[in-house]
Amino acid sequence: MVQAAGHGCAEQANGLFIKPTNSTEINFYTSMSALDSPLTDLMPNFLGTLAETKTNSNESNSTNTSLSTPVLDSSLSEQSCIVLEDLCEAFEDPAVLDIKIGSVLYDSHASEGKKQRMDKVSQATTSGSLHFRIAGMSLIIGGNRIHYGKDFGREATIENVASRISEFFKPLTSEYKEYILELSIGYLQQLEKILNEVKIEMHSSSVLFIYENNMEKLKSKFEHINSTGNESMKYDMNLQLKNKVxxxxxxxxxxxxxQCAETIDNDCLVGVRNVISAFESISSGTRPRYEINK
Incomplete structure (x- = not known):
């Protein structure tokens, strides 16, 4: 998987994305699956964990690594690996944008030192004012892959963050850009609806956007989807699934x-609504109308 931000130790193979994680993330995936939460529709497919087990005998010690589907377990090793679908597998040359949502970047278990550090990051960036921040971006322009690091997002302001997000669509023609923006806004609106219903608490989670950055492949996919001839369904994201493209x-x-919570996560909800505003402003060419935390 092409990385837009973080996951430096993650691996990919045979359509799988494997990354080190902690018991909290494993339990969250397991809980959402067990509850049949609508949020799972917009989460990567969860395939299980890679667990290392050691067996001891008088003759030898051996280590066995196997894929397993976990149960809720707060004692899972902090070095456990989670196995997910590789979201980039469906794309020849994926362009990737990672947007971190929420203004509170730590959970209740964080040390006071970490809370202070993360509060400073939030206050100094759009995480604090807009409840979202660009975490990273990777795309191909002129045949070269360009990576935008964390400073690209940390240096963004209320005034220019939408402009910086628009860089993500730079390789696209106006027609492809419009199509992908409309699909993205549709997904974001679906996420907003779900977050208005599901009682969870999220910190430092991200919304990941991917599109086909290979222009020849994109043209072929675009023509295939639009061969339905139904103009009114042009921006229906389900067409991608129906056409298997x-x-x-x-x-x-x-x-x-x-983690699961007693209430909905208003912090992340504001962030998602502001990301929608940014995308809509890019699409319409108008100024975004944000909910600003002053």
Whole structure:
């Protein structure tokens, strides 16, 4: 998987994405699956964990690594690996944008030192003012892959963050850009609806956007989807599934600090609504109308 931010130790193979994680993230995936939460529709497919087990005998010690589907277990090793679908597998050359949502970047278990550090990051960036921040971006322009690091997002302001997000669509023609923006907004609105219903608490989770950055492949996919001839369904994201062709995808990821809660997560909801405003402003060419935390 092409990385837009973080996961430096993650691996991919045979359509799988494997990354080190903690028991909190494993339990969150397991809980959402057990509850049949609508949020799972926008989460990566959860395939289980890679657990290392050691067996001792008088003759030898051996280590066995196997894929297993976990149960809720707060004692899971902090070094456990989670196995997910590789979201980039469906794309020849994926362009990837990672947007971190929420203004509180730590959970209740964080040390006072970490809380202070993360509060400073939030206050100094759009995480604090807009409840979202660009975490990273990777795309191909002129045949070269360009990576935008964390400073690209940390240096963004209320005034220019939408402009910085628009860089993500730079390789696209106006027609492809419009199509992918409409699909992205549709996914975001679906996420907003779900977050208005599901009682969870998320910190430092991200919304990940991916689109086909290979222009020849994109053209072929675009023509295939639009061969339905139904103009009114042009921007229906379900057409991708019906035609078994993926032009773009959006998922919510990173749940190392997430859990079920008694209420909905208003912090993340404001962030998602502001991301929608940014995308709509890029599409319409108008100024975004944010909910600003002053």
């Amino acid at each position: 993926q032009i773009m995808d959006m998922r919510i990821i990173d749940f190392a600090h997430s």
